[in-house]
Amino acid sequence: MVSAPAAGTVAVVTGGASGLGRASVxxxxxxxxxxVVADVDRDAGEALAKELGADVRFRYTDVAVPEQVRDLVAVAVGEFxxxxxxxxxxxVSGAMHASLLEEDFADFQRVLSVNLLGVMTGTREAARHMAAHGGGSIVNISSVxxxxxxxxxxxxxxxxxxxxxxxxxxxxxLAEHGIRVNCVAPGGIPTGLLASATATDEMTDRIRAHMAAMQPLPRPGTPEDVAEAVAxxxxxxxxxxxxxxxxxxxGTTAGLKPTRPAPAP
Known part of the structure; x- marks a missing residue:
């Protein structure tokens, strides 16, 4: 049985209005x-908070802006x-190029600001509160x-x-403060992130099919699988x-799906 956070736990989920984040919420x-759901999609975040009820709050947050992450933690503490x-x-994903030779790194600052600085700032701001209040758990979402x-x-x-x-x-x-920091690395989970990097729906479908073909387990992954890991x-x-x-x-990072020779006729 998967362990769950105890009733009364207060959690913050950034990027929580859709995809993996929504499943975790x-x-x-x-x-x-x-x-507390944090997202740059105000409409989706507000709609989700309204749908899920009194135990959910929405806070518009661009995690690339450290001051907004600091205020996000303050909202969680103040509200709950x-x-x-x-x-x-x-x-966020970057634009997909055919080769490194064609890469222009035009999105470098945005990708690193959201994907890395956002995680670093979120970890720091949460830990500052947790260190003074008996510890806690921080889960960072990476990728295969x-x-x-x-x-x-x-x-x-x-x-x-x-x-x-x-x-x-x-x-x-942070271990000395009773704060645990772990990472979840999803792979092959259908969300909108891949589509944001590709030029066409056809390319997105082709890449998804390739990823599925490499995966040893035949069952497709779901956002709920990631949410179970977070829990x-x-x-x-x-x-x-x-x-x-x-x-x-x-099983993708364990190795490629085995190909077995056809049985002799």
């Missing part, structure tokens, strides 16, 4: 947590009286693109690899777990 809420779980999920090398979206891959290393460093730094790392059964990376990828 709904999972934590079902476990009895009160959740504390902060026990910080889920740094907000992320940060674990396993591959071509294209190189700035995105680099940012997600940096999230993993930062998570391990923060885990060591585990934020729950009381992972009290001795910190500085780890939990891949949710159907």
């Amino acid at each position: 709904e999972r934590l809420l079902a476990d009895g947590a009160r959740v 009286g504390g902060l026990h779980l910080m889920v740094n999920n907000a992320g 693109g940060g674990v396993q090398a591959g071509p294209s979206v190189l700035t995105y891959r680099a940012s997600k690899a940096a999230v993993i290393h930062f998570t391990k460093c923060a885990a060591l730094d 585990y790392l934020g729950g009381d059964r992972s009290q001795h777990v910190t500085g780890t990376v939990l891949t949710i990828d159907g």
